[in-house]
Amino acid sequence: MRFQEINPMRLFYQMLFLCIVAVGISGCKKEATIGDRFSLTNFNGAVQMLHADTSVTFSWEPALKTWEGDRPAPEVSYEITVAKDAEFMDPDAIKVIQDSLTFTIGKETLTPYQSYYARVRTVATPSMSGSAWVNYVSSTSARTFSVLPEISYFKPSKVGDVIDVAARLRWIPASQVTTLVLVSESSGFRKELVLTDEQKKDGLATVNDLPAGESLRAELYLAVGERGLQRRGRQSFRTKPDVTGAGYTDLRGSADPLVLVSTLPNAAPGAKLVLKRGVTYTFPTSYRFDRSVTIMSEPGFGEPAHIQIASSLNVQPVGTIDSIKFDDVRISSSQSGYVFNISAEGKVGKIEFENCILSNHKGVARITATTNTVFFEVSRYVVNNCIIQDLNDLGVACVGNANANAAFKDISITNSTVINSQRFIYNQLNKRTNHGNSCAVNNVTFYNVGSGRFYDLMNDGTFTGGLSISNSIVGAGASYGDVNIRGNSSMAVTVTNSFVTSDVKGQILNILSAANTSSTNIFQDPAARNFTIRNPTFNSAGDPRWRP
Structure with missing residues (x-):
């Protein structure tokens, strides 16, 4: 066997060539590749209430991306879907494609008190694949968030605004609301009122023919272009009960100003004595109560019953x-x-x-x-x-x-x-x-x-x-x-x-x-x-x- 004498200079150049080739091959990969798929690796889904009555904002981390060859890194867009169902089959789902890492959605689009689901992914294009969906995860329920509180134009009711069969409802005057709806929370009663120009201006409407003794919910609506009616507040109240039932003693049929004082000694303990509004009743002498009783005007608007006392009321000595x-x-x-x-x-x-x-x-x-x-x-x-x-x-x-x-x-x-x-x-x-x-x-x-x-x-x-x-x-x-x-x-x-x-x-x-x-x-x-x-x-x- 013959051995060739090793030339040190030749060996050096051979090793240098091999290193250059190895570096060239390794340079073909910019980073560890997983094909040409792009994926989101960190979408925190945090919802920020930028204003309690106006909007919510989603934000997420940018996508990590891989690519091959010497071409420039591709641009990434994001698809956001917001729907009312967990399967995102809602035909009215909101779908948006954008480049930024935040997405804001407000009261003009979302329905107050409605629960929504949200998800984000990168967008598939001819040169790259889209990522898997990343769902917004709340602290209580995966992918759900409750939409921001709605704006309410209602003003608090005043004392005497609600009676048995009617209610005065108040809201911010000149707020351009168009419709007032009242619904019962138990009986299925529903009443819709198209507001007049005067009612809109004053921010006040009296609604009659309501069921007595029921919990009702009033809703204000505003016409918003092609989107139709949008709710602008809800207010719950309870009408006063009918005063002709058990437990009530109706004195409204008597014109005698002494009917109240003459009825009290024989009233059932705990009875409610009903007086006619605008009528005067008198206590010509002191009267001593000896039992539980309620003395009240009939439900209604206007002047209450008037009780004139000539001498102070008292209770039995023992x-x-x-x-x-x-x-x-x-x-x-x-x-x-x-x-x-x-x-x-x-x-x-x-x-x-x-x-x-x-x-x-x-x-x-x-x-x-x-x-x-x-x-x-x-x-x-x-x-x-x-x-x-x-x-x-x-x-x-x-x-x-x-x-x-x-x-x-x-x-x-x-x-x-x-x-x-x-x-x-x-x-x-x-x-x-x-x-x-x-x-x-x-x-x-x-x-x-x-x-x-x-x-x-x-x-x-x-x-x-x-x-x-x-x-x-x-x-x-x-x-x-x-x-x-x-x-x-x-x-x-x-x-x-x-x-x-x-x-x-x-x-x-x-x-x-x-x-x-x-x-x-x-x-x-x-x-x-x-x-x-x-x-x-x-x-x-x-x-x-x-x-x-």
């Missing part, structure tokens, strides 16, 4: 009554008496005034125990949606000075207006026992209330759970007097979003926020008892009936 309620009535006297001036032993579980007008009294409710050795209490004293005006002296709730052992345990004054009252809450004597639990005031407009004594609890009076006042406005005419607390200095007092106007002078409940403006700059015409808010800074305070 015993327990579950509740006494006045609902949607006007009650007046001569300013020398009260609605209730109670001297008794025992308890009333609740005294309640709902949607009442209480005028020209010395005070609304005054209570005492019959002696210093017995107790009397009203467990719950509730005033809601009322107008209380022209109280001569002793305020909305008063514990009298005859005997100390009486108490309003829990007082709640809400959604009401109090006008011209020297006091608001009053204890007439130093009170060391049987204190109240709480006094809560929320959404109340005060005007000329508390001249010298707003909460007048004397030196030792207290509510063990404290006083609270929220979302309220204390206003006054020119140079009106003090708005303060006279009582136990250790009593807890909390105030939230409540204001005192600059025309309240003297001692002021200093935990109220200064409105830094007068009543005439907050209310439309307070001297004429029109407390409609004219300054938007205070739109969330005071009696809701006056809010725009």
Whole structure:
């Protein structure tokens, strides 16, 4: 065997040639290839509420791509599908092809309260393959997202807007809505109303012939070009019940002003006595309640029934009554008496005034125990949606000075207006026992209330759970007097979003926020008892009936 002598120089050039060839071959692959398919590797599917009422945005990571040869890297587009079904067979599915990594869709396209499914992939072209679909995955359900809340043009209903067979519905005036639809949530009732130009302008429609005692849903619609009607809000409410059924005693057929007082002694416990709107009923002498009862006006718009009291109402000297309620009535006297001036032993579980007008009294409710050795209490004293005006002296709730052992345990004054009252809450004597639990005031407009004594609890009076006042406005005419607390200095007092106007002078409940403006700059015409808010800074305070 013959061996060729190795030439070192020749060997060097041979090895160099092999390295160049190897580098050239390896250079044919730009990166590890998986064919010419492109795929999304990270689509986070995050939905961002850019604005709670306008749009949602999808975003995802860019596609990783592979290719062969020396040609430039291909451009990638993305196909987005949004549908109402998980299989994406929805014939109205939204399909978009675009180059960017985000996609925004808004209220003009999506239906509020509808659940949707979304997915994204790269687009297949003649020179490249599309990727597999990547689904949006929410935290609770794969591929689904709930569309943003809808815009609602509805405004809150006012007290008295809903009766048994009709409702007044309010929305933003001049908002161009065209149709109002009402549907029952139980019976299948449906009523559609094409709005008139006047109703559109005013933002107000009265809908009649509704079923009594049913939960209804009102829906507003706006005509939007070729897309047809689009909903612009939903509002649920319940009509008042029919008052001819069991539990009601109908007094509307009698023209006798004494029919109410003559019916009460024989009324079934818990009965609801129905009075005719606009008719006057009288209590010529004091009357003592001995059973639970509700006294109410018939459902309807317009003036309520009027109850005139010559001498204050009372309860039987000994015993327990579950509740006494006045609902949607006007009650007046001569300013020398009260609605209730109670001297008794025992308890009333609740005294309640709902949607009442209480005028020209010395005070609304005054209570005492019959002696210093017995107790009397009203467990719950509730005033809601009322107008209380022209109280001569002793305020909305008063514990009298005859005997100390009486108490309003829990007082709640809400959604009401109090006008011209020297006091608001009053204890007439130093009170060391049987204190109240709480006094809560929320959404109340005060005007000329508390001249010298707003909460007048004397030196030792207290509510063990404290006083609270929220979302309220204390206003006054020119140079009106003090708005303060006279009582136990250790009593807890909390105030939230409540204001005192600059025309309240003297001692002021200093935990109220200064409105830094007068009543005439907050209310439309307070001297004429029109407390409609004219300054938007205070739109969330005071009696809701006056809010725009």
